[in-house]
Amino acid sequence: MSAPESQRRAKFRISTDWAAVIVAGVFVLAAVFGVLPKIPW
Amino acid sequence: MTTVDTAPPRGVAALPVLRFVPGLVLLTVIGLIGKWAQGKLKDIGTATHTALPDIEYVLWAIVLGLVISNTVGVPRIFRAGVNSYEFWLKIGIVLLGARFLLGDLTKLGGVSLVLVFIDIAVATSIVLLLGKLFRLGGKLTSLLALGTAICGVSAIIAGKGAIEADDEDSGYAIAAILTLGAVALFTFPLIGHSLHLSDHEYGIWAGLAVDNTAETTAAGKLYSDQAGDIAVLVKSTRNALIGFAVLAYALYWSAKGQAKAVASGFLGRAGFVWEKFPKFVLGFLAVSALATEHAFTKADIASLGNLSKWAFLLCFAGVGLNINFRQLSRSGFRPFVVGALALVVVAGTALVEVLVASRVVGL
Numbered sequence: 001m002s003a004p005e006s007q008r009r010a011k012f013r014i015s016t017d018w019a020a021v022i023v024a025g026v027f028v029l030a031a032v033f034g035v036l037p038k039i040p041w
Numbered sequence: 042m043t044t045v046d047t048a049p050p051r052g053v054a055a056l057p058v059l060r061f062v063p064g065l066v067l068l069t070v071i072g073l074i075g076k077w078a079q080g081k082l083k084d085i086g087t088a089t090h091t092a093l094p095d096i097e098y099v100l101w102a103i104v105l106g107l108v109i110s111n112t113v114g115v116p117r118i119f120r121a122g123v124n125s126y127e128f129w130l131k132i133g134i135v136l137l138g139a140r141f142l143l144g145d146l147t148k149l150g151g152v153s154l155v156l157v158f159i160d161i162a163v164a165t166s167i168v169l170l171l172g173k174l175f176r177l178g179g180k181l182t183s184l185l186a187l188g189t190a191i192c193g194v195s196a197i198i199a200g201k202g203a204i205e206a207d208d209e210d211s212g213y214a215i216a217a218i219l220t221l222g223a224v225a226l227f228t229f230p231l232i233g234h235s236l237h238l239s240d241h242e243y244g245i246w247a248g249l250a251v252d253n254t255a256e257t258t259a260a261g262k263l264y265s266d267q268a269g270d271i272a273v274l275v276k277s278t279r280n281a282l283i284g285f286a287v288l289a290y291a292l293y294w295s296a297k298g299q300a301k302a303v304a305s306g307f308l309g310r311a312g313f314v315w316e317k318f319p320k321f322v323l324g325f326l327a328v329s330a331l332a333t334e335h336a337f338t339k340a341d342i343a344s345l346g347n348l349s350k351w352a353f354l355l356c357f358a359g360v361g362l363n364i365n366f367r368q369l370s371r372s373g374f375r376p377f378v379v380g381a382l383a384l385v386v387v388a389g390t391a392l393v394e395v396l397v398a399s400r401v402v403g404l
Contacts (some may be wrong), residue, residue, distance in 0.1 A: 020131030021324035027136065027348055028328050031341040039344040039351070 064122015068129075071109075071361070072354035075101030099262045099357050103226065106361020115362050126359020130255050131321040133352035134273055138328030139337055139345040141274065146329055153245065153275045156394050157282065160249045164190035164387045171379040180206040180299075183290050184214035185376060189383045192280040192319075193218045193253030199283060199317045203291035205300040213373045217380035220369040222256035225384065226360075230263045236392075242399050244268040248275025249391040252384070255360050258353060269353075277322050284314030 030036040075098040086093035109115065115123055165186045172182030184206055187196040194215050201211040229251060233243040243264045251257040254276050261272025288310060294300035304313055328345075331337065337345065 016125075016128045016131060017320035020128055020321050021135055024132045024135035024324055024328070027345065028139070028331065031139075031338075031345055032331065032336050034338075034341075036341055036344055038340060039347040041347040041350055 060118075061122040061125055064119040064125065065355070067115075067119050067123060067362070068126065068355040068358040071105050071358035072098070072102050072351075075099070075105060075358070076354065097263055098354065099259055102354060102357040103259060103361035103364075106358050107364045108361075110362050110365050111367070114365075119362075123359050123362045126255065126356045126363065129352045129359070130258060130356040131324075133258070133349045133356060134254075134277065135321055135324035135328055136345050136349035136352065137270060137273055138325040139332045139342050139349075140270060141329045141332065143326075143329055143333040146274065146326070149271065149274055150278055152398060153248065153278045156245065156249055156391070156398065157275070157279050159394055160279075160387060160391055161190040161282070161286070163390045164383060167386045168379060168383045171382055175375045175379050177375055177379060178210060180204055180294070181210040181213060181376060182379075183294070184210055185217065185380055185383070187286055187290065188214055188218040188252055189380065189387060190279075191283050191286050192276070193222060193256070195254070195280070195319070196283050196286065199287050200290055203287050203300065203303075203317075204294040213376040214380075216369050217373070217376045218252050219364070220377060221380050221384045222251065222253040223364050223369070224381075225251045225388075226256050226260050226263070229260045229388075233264055233268075238395075239399070240265045240267040241271060242395050244271025245275050245398075246388075246391055246395045247272040248279070249395070250384070250388040251276075254280065255356055259357050259360055262353065262357075277319075277325060280319045281322050283319060284317035287317050288313050 027036060078101040079096060079098045082093055082096060085091070168186035168189050169182060172179075172185065177185070183204055184197045184200050187200040188194065190196075197211055197214045197218065200206070229243075229247055233246070238246065244261055244267065247257055247260045247264070247268065248271065251260050251272075254273075257272050257276040258269060262269030288303065291300060291303045291313070295302050304310065332342065
């Protein structure tokens, strides 16, 4: 792995943490406000 | 992976989001095929009155991805989307918080924390010892110890910058950890079943001993849904310690004059730990706090749980697509042997810890 590649991955890791929290948070807030549709499995 | 080219192909570079689409479609298709295959095999068994094994969608998705990766390969246009599997893993973990009450987290997290500390001490000692025996470089040994004791690739990447390890060392360490993660993925469920471990025992064991978070989640879910949930919780406890572990190695290498100085003072050190802290763990705790406060209806909890499973499904397809035996074989023999021996010792120790905690102490 080249240095810029590893730095990009490190940056990606940090940003994906918050991005994942935000995306999941949208669904969680929808559930809190009672507007989350039924999700089947 | 260590040598994957993630640069976007020409034509889609102008719209960065679009470059994720082909890979996401591939993850979705593989995941859906895996889910379909599980149901279909069950239907065939029922229709023919045959006792066919219940092969989980997790295994189908991983194996299908693995076959594609090692036969036709993953074309460059799919790489960006396929490499987003950690993103889906983290979304799945945050949403999983809806299925845990804070009281359960405190109890299980408290027990896990004690076991995690023992696990980290054993993993670190054994890797440092084996590293000397096999004459690995000091920084490569540090990276392997971080990857084995804490959280696989994320810890190695975080550690690499902090101790100023070179690319070759981090490449070897990442490849060794990923190879062993793939081995653990398939061997842990078999060992768990042969020892008749309960879901609870197996989940804690997998969470303690499997190195990479994605592989830990998959190894847990391969056993059962409940085992998977517990494995994720225990692994998150390990992940939460990443900042402290990386700080310790950074201080060590800095004191030897072979890495940049770490910020001094309490605030400087706290900032360092916060920078490395996996923020999705906070999301998981926040969702769990909402569940504890009864912010969700039963139907909402079921829906959030199902969303979590869909996110994990994409992640598992990505795990399979990222296992490339040809690339992993370049990991170097000695780092791999050190990692493998460490995995065996850590898995054995963790198993004894779990059995003592569960069957002797009664936790």
